Amino acid sequence: MTVALRQTLDLYACLRPCKSYEGVRSPYRDIDLVIVRENCEDLYAGVEFAKGVPATAELIETINRLSTDKKIKTGTATTGVSIKPISVENTSRIFHFAFRYARQNGRKKVTSVHKANIMKHTDGLWKAVGEEVARQYSDVEYEDRLVDNMCMQLVQKPELYDVLVLPNLYGDILSDLACGLVGGLGVAPGANIGNGIAVFEPTHGSAPGGDLVGCADAEVPEGDGRRGSPGEGRRRRDRTGQGRDVRPEAQPGRPDRGRHKPDGRRHHRRDVTGGGAAWSGLDLTSLPGRYNI
Numbered sequence: 001m002t003v004a005l006r007q008t009l010d011l012y013a014c015l016r017p018c019k020s021y022e023g024v025r026s027p028y029r030d031i032d033l034v035i036v037r038e039n040c041e042d043l044y045a046g047v048e049f050a051k052g053v054p055a056t057a058e059l060i061e062t063i064n065r066l067s068t069d070k071k072i073k074t075g076t077a078t079t080g081v082s083i084k085p086i087s088v089e090n091t092s093r094i095f096h097f098a099f100r101y102a103r104q105n106g107r108k109k110v111t112s113v114h115k116a117n118i119m120k121h122t123d124g125l126w127k128a129v130g131e132e133v134a135r136q137y138s139d140v141e142y143e144d145r146l147v148d149n150m151c152m153q154l155v156q157k158p159e160l161y162d163v164l165v166l167p168n169l170y171g172d173i174l175s176d177l178a179c180g181l182v183g184g185l186g187v188a189p190g191a192n193i194g195n196g197i198a199v200f201e202p203t204h205g206s207a208p209g210g211d212l213v214g215c216a217d218a219e220v221p222e223g224d225g226r227r228g229s230p231g232e233g234r235r236r237r238d239r240t241g242q243g244r245d246v247r248p249e250a251q252p253g254r255p256d257r258g259r260h261k262p263d264g265r266r267h268h269r270r271d272v273t274g275g276g277a278a279w280s281g282l283d284l285t286s287l288p289g290r291y292n293i
Contacts, residue, residue, distance in 0.1 A: 002192075003046070005199055006039045011192035012090065013097045014039045016175045024183035031181045033154075034163045036101065037171025038094040039192060044168040047083035056081060086122040086167060088129055095133035097193075098165035102140050109141040109162040110134070113150045113170050126167055151177060
């Protein structure tokens with residue numbers, strides 16, 4: 001559903017801040033990264049061909065006829081194919097978005113992530129367009145990294161990086177990696193931004209069925225529309241299928257994890273999740289659709 005919204009509404013920029021918060025368990029401190037992910041192209045464009053159907057066989061035969069050096073050597077009946085489109089126009093606008101976000105928010109550096117040494121006509125195009133756009137923003141430092149090396153760099157020395165701009169698939173993967181640096185998917189918000197419109201979501205995406213999955217130590221902001229209005233108890237289905245109240249105050253003896261500061265004062269929930277703080281400095285009236293790209 002989220003992918004369909006992005007494509008239908010042309011929400012071309014996925015913005016995912018990953019920031020350390022007091023009270024959230026993590027082996028890292030003082031992380032402050034922003035992931036800018038291209039949202040409409042790459043392997044997530046959804047142009048796929050299933051194995052064993054005539055159209056796939058025809059496509060493979062056409063590719064093998066037109067490709068002068070590389071061939072698909074597996075059988076047409078046993079091979080599925082996904083298409084990876086990357087265009088100059090969509091790559092240009094996501095790079096402009098990343099640089100303008102950096103400039104507006106006092107960020108010092110933009111790092112492009114790709115695999116241009118292998119995929120020369122898609123990621124190679126991404127790299128070339130990024131370098132061209134970067135020349136228009138001389139006040140912001142620019143560099144590029146191969147995606148596999150970037151994963152290692154984020155684990156070893158994340159403090160070297162600021163704003164990362166990536167194609168769709170790499171952006172999805174590295175968003176989760178960056179979330180792991182700050183405590184998990186439950187503490188990282190996400191914005192899908194287009195021309196004059198934005199859709200917000202948690203980085204882990206939807207949670208069908210209403211279960212709190214994958215973020216046991218993360219609190220959901222009160223009144224954010226995902227778990228009911230303020231004051232309503234959050235409920236989780238137990239193994240009998242019945243809902244139960246998962247608020248700490250409703251469960252005697254359950255430790256109130258991650259909700260007190262060292263001096264004993266309680267966190268406001270938004271302090272823990274970053275639901276408000278993560279978007280400070282993000283001016284939606286100027287970011288998405290006011291650009292003449």
